[in-house]
Amino acid sequence: MIEWFHPGFIYLFGAFLVPLLKGKEKLKQAYILLLPALAFVNLVLMSKGVFLSEGKTWILTFMGYELTLGRIDRLSMVFAYVFVIASFCMFLYSIHIKEDWQHVAALIYIGSTLGVVFAGDLFTLFFFWEIMAWASLFIIWYGKTKSASGAGFRYIMVHSFGGVSLLAGVLIHLQNGGSLAFESFTSMWPQTLAQATNLDYVMNNCLGVYLIFLAFIINAAVPPLGAWLADAYPEASVTGAIFLTAFTTKSAIYVLIRGFPGVDILIWLGAIMALYGVVFAVLENDIRRLLAYHIISQVGYMVAGVGMGVFGTAAGEMAINGASAHAFCHILYKAVLFMGMGAVIEVTGRRKLTELGGIYKYMPITFWLYMIGAFSISGFPLFNGFISKTMVVHSSAMWDYSTIWLMLELASVGTFLHTGLKLPWGVWFARDTPVCEAREPPWNMLAAMGITAFLCTLLGVYPKILYDILPYPVHYEPFAAGHVIAMSQLLVFTFVAFWLLRGKLHGTPTITLDTDWFYRIPGKKVIKFCEGPLMVFTSTINREVMRMPDFFRALPLKTQTEMENRIDNAFHVRLPDLLNFEKIYNTIKKAKDKELSYNLIYILIAMLLLLLFVLFGMVMK
Amino acid sequence: MKITMRLMFVMLYISIFVVIMAGILAMLFLHLHPHFWWEEIPVFSAVYGFVGCVVIIIASKALGHQWLQKEEDYYEKH
Numbered sequence: 001m002i003e004w005f006h007p008g009f010i011y012l013f014g015a016f017l018v019p020l021l022k023g024k025e026k027l028k029q030a031y032i033l034l035l036p037a038l039a040f041v042n043l044v045l046m047s048k049g050v051f052l053s054e055g056k057t058w059i060l061t062f063m064g065y066e067l068t069l070g071r072i073d074r075l076s077m078v079f080a081y082v083f084v085i086a087s088f089c090m091f092l093y094s095i096h097i098k099e100d101w102q103h104v105a106a107l108i109y110i111g112s113t114l115g116v117v118f119a120g121d122l123f124t125l126f127f128f129w130e131i132m133a134w135a136s137l138f139i140i141w142y143g144k145t146k147s148a149s150g151a152g153f154r155y156i157m158v159h160s161f162g163g164v165s166l167l168a169g170v171l172i173h174l175q176n177g178g179s180l181a182f183e184s185f186t187s188m189w190p191q192t193l194a195q196a197t198n199l200d201y202v203m204n205n206c207l208g209v210y211l212i213f214l215a216f217i218i219n220a221a222v223p224p225l226g227a228w229l230a231d232a233y234p235e236a237s238v239t240g241a242i243f244l245t246a247f248t249t250k251s252a253i254y255v256l257i258r259g260f261p262g263v264d265i266l267i268w269l270g271a272i273m274a275l276y277g278v279v280f281a282v283l284e285n286d287i288r289r290l291l292a293y294h295i296i297s298q299v300g301y302m303v304a305g306v307g308m309g310v311f312g313t314a315a316g317e318m319a320i321n322g323a324s325a326h327a328f329c330h331i332l333y334k335a336v337l338f339m340g341m342g343a344v345i346e347v348t349g350r351r352k353l354t355e356l357g358g359i360y361k362y363m364p365i366t367f368w369l370y371m372i373g374a375f376s377i378s379g380f381p382l383f384n385g386f387i388s389k390t391m392v393v394h395s396s397a398m399w400d401y402s403t404i405w406l407m408l409e410l411a412s413v414g415t416f417l418h419t420g421l422k423l424p425w426g427v428w429f430a431r432d433t434p435v436c437e438a439r440e441p442p443w444n445m446l447a448a449m450g451i452t453a454f455l456c457t458l459l460g461v462y463p464k465i466l467y468d469i470l471p472y473p474v475h476y477e478p479f480a481a482g483h484v485i486a487m488s489q490l491l492v493f494t495f496v497a498f499w500l501l502r503g504k505l506h507g508t509p510t511i512t513l514d515t516d517w518f519y520r521i522p523g524k525k526v527i528k529f530c531e532g533p534l535m536v537f538t539s540t541i542n543r544e545v546m547r548m549p550d551f552f553r554a555l556p557l558k559t560q561t562e563m564e565n566r567i568d569n570a571f572h573v574r575l576p577d578l579l580n581f582e583k584i585y586n587t588i589k590k591a592k593d594k595e596l597s598y599n600l601i602y603i604l605i606a607m608l609l610l611l612l613f614v615l616f617g618m619v620m621k
Numbered sequence: 622m623k624i625t626m627r628l629m630f631v632m633l634y635i636s637i638f639v640v641i642m643a644g645i646l647a648m649l650f651l652h653l654h655p656h657f658w659w660e661e662i663p664v665f666s667a668v669y670g671f672v673g674c675v676v677i678i679i680a681s682k683a684l685g686h687q688w689l690q691k692e693e694d695y696y697e698k699h
Contacts (some may be wrong), residue, residue: 410677481651
C-alpha cells in the first residue's frame with residue numbers, strides 16, 4: 001500500500017486531464033469538482049492516521065538531497081483543510097467556464113499552494129512557491145483585457161523579485177550554517193536593534209533570513225510591498241478573482257507562522273496594514289478593488305497575530321491560534337464577498353460604484369448571501385469573523401499592547417463601514433431607480449455562494465469545529481458577554497456614523513495611487529528615455545560608424561594600413577586588457593568575505609537579468 | 622424580504638437601545654475582566670465605533686483629495 005499521496009498532487013496531476021475532456025462538458029464539470037472532494041477525503045484519511053498521520057514526514061530522495069514533501073502537523077493540516085474546502089466552492093462557482101486552461105491554471109495554483117503548505121524543506125518550498133506565482137499569473141491574464149495584461153505583468157515582476165529573494169535567502173542561509181529544513185528562523189533573527197542594524201552582524205548571520213522574510217512579506221502584501229494585490233486581483237475574470245483571493249496571501253501567513261512566529265516588527269506591520277487597507281477602501285471606486293484592499297486589511301490581523309505568537313507563552317499561542325483561525329475564516333467570507341461582487345459584474349457588466357445602484361430588486365438572494373459574508377468579515381457575533389478576529393485582538397490585550405488593540409479595533413470599524421455598508425449600499429441601493437437591468441446569476445454561482453455562506457455561519461455559531469483543529473489547544477471563550485457587547489456596540493454605532501455621513505461616501509470616478517506608482521511612473525519614464533533620447537543617440541553613432549568606411553577609402557594606402565593596425569591593436573590588445581574579467585573576478589575574490597561576495601554577485605546577475613527581461617517585455621508590448 | 626426605511630429605522634433604534642442597555646447592565650451586574658481601563662466604561666465601544674468611523678471617513682477623504690486620488694486615465698496620461 002502506498003504510504004502517502006500528496007493532496008496537492010491530486011490537483012497538479014489532475015489538472016492535465018481537463019483539456020482531454022474537451023467537448024464532454026458535463027463529465028468535465030463533474031471531474032473538476034471531484035478533485036477537491038478527493039483531496040478532502042485524502043485529508044480526512046490523514047487526520048485519521050490512515051495515510052501519513054500528524055507529526056510524521058514524507059521524504060523523497062532526489063539527486064542526493066532529501067526533500068521533505070510532506071510535513072504533517074496541526075498547523076499544516078488546518079491550512080490544507082481550508083484550501084481544499086474553499087477550492088471546492090470556488091470551482092463550483094466557476095464550473096460553467098468553458099476555457100479549460102483557466103481551470104488548469106486554477107488547479108495548478110491550488111496544487112502548488114498545498115505543496116507550499118506541506119513543504120518541510122526550503123527547496124521544496126521554493127519550488128512550489130514559484131509554481132504558485134506563475135499559475136496565478138495566468139489566472140490574472142484570463143481577465144483578457146489590456147489592463148489585465150499590464151497588471152499581470154506587474155504582478156509577476158513583483159513576485160519574481162520575491163522568488164529571487166527567497167532563493168537567494170535560502171542559499172545564503174545555508175552558507176551561514178543554517179539548515180535546509182523549513183523550521184522557525186527566530187533563533188537567527190537579531191535579538192536587539194543594535195544587532196539588527198549592525199552591517200557586519202547582519203551579513204554574517206542573518207542576511208539570508210532577512211531575504212526569506214522579505215519574500216514572505218511580499219506575498220503577504222505587507223505595505224509598502226503589497227500594491228500588487230489591489231493592482232492585479234480586480235483585473236482577473238469574475239471567476240478567476242475568486243481563486244486569487246485565497247491562496248497567495250494565506251499561504252504567506254502560513255509560512256510566516258512557520259518561520260517567523262513572535263518577530264515583533266510583524267505586530268506593527270500588521271496593525272498598520274489593517275488600517276492601510278481601510279483608508280484605501282474609502283477612496284476606491286472599483287467594487288472588487290475595494291474588497292482587495294480589505295484583503296490587505298484582514299491579512300494585517302493575521303500578520304499582527306504572527307508577530308505576537310511567541311513560542312511557549314499563553315498569549316503567543318492565542319495569537320498563533322488567532323492568526324490560523326482568521327486565515328481559515330477569512331478565506332471563506334472573502335470568497336463569498338468576491339463571489340457576490342463577481343455576480344454583480346457578471347450580470348451587469350459594470351464594476352464601478354459610480355455606475356451601479358438600485359438593483360436590489362433584481363438580485364435579492366445575491367444581496368443577502370453577500371451580506372452574510374459582510375457580517376462575517378465585520379465580526380458580527382454568530383458569524384465566523386467574530387470567533388477568529390477577536391482571538392488576535394484578545395492576544396494583543398493579553399500582551400498589553402494598547403495601541404495595537406486600538407488600531408485593530410479601529411480597523412474593524414472601517415471593515416464594517418466599507419464591506420458591510422458602503423459597498424452593498426452603493427451597489428444595491430443608493431438610487432431610487434435601478435441604473436440598469438440585472439438578474440440573479442447562474443445557479444452554480446448562487447449555490448457556491450450559499451455553501452460558502454453556510455460555512456461562515458456554521459463556524460460562527462459552532463466555533464468548536466474550527467477550534468478543535470487549531471495548532472494549539474484553545475483556551476478562549478468567544479461568546480463571553482464582554483466581547484459580544486463591545487463588538488455589537490462598535491458595529492451598531494459604525495452604522496449610525498455611516499448613515500449620517502453616507503452622502504460623503506458615494507463613489508467618485510477616480511483611481512487611487514498606491515505604491516505601485518513607483519514602478520508604474522518612473523518605470524515608464526525609463527522606457528521613454530530608452531525609446532527617445534537613447535535611440536537617437538545610438539542611431540547617430542550608428543550613422544557615424546557607417547560613414548567610416550567611406551572616410552578610410554578616401555585616405556592614401558599607407559595611412560589606411562597604419563590606421564588598420566592601430567584599430568587592430570586597440571581592439572585586440574588594449575580593450576581586452578581593460579575588460580579583463582579574470583582580473584575583475586580576482587579582485588572580488590580577494591574581497592574580505594569571499595563566500596558571501598560570490599553569492600552577492602550571483603544575485604546581482606540574476607536581478608540584472610530579471611530587469612532586462614522585464615524591460616524587454618515592456619518594450620515588446 | 623422587502624427592506625423599507627421604516628423597518629430599518631425601527632431595527633436600528635432597537636439595536637441602539639439593546640447594545641447600550643447591555644453595556645450598562647453588564648457593567649453593573651456581571652463581573653467582567655477588562656484588560657484596559659477604558660473597557661470599563663460601559664459605552665466605550667459605542668463611542669469608539671462612532672468617532673472611529675467619522676475619523677476614518679474624514680481622514681481618508683482628506684488624504685485622497687489632497688494627494689492620492691487621480692483621474693481614471695492617470696496612468697495612461699503620465
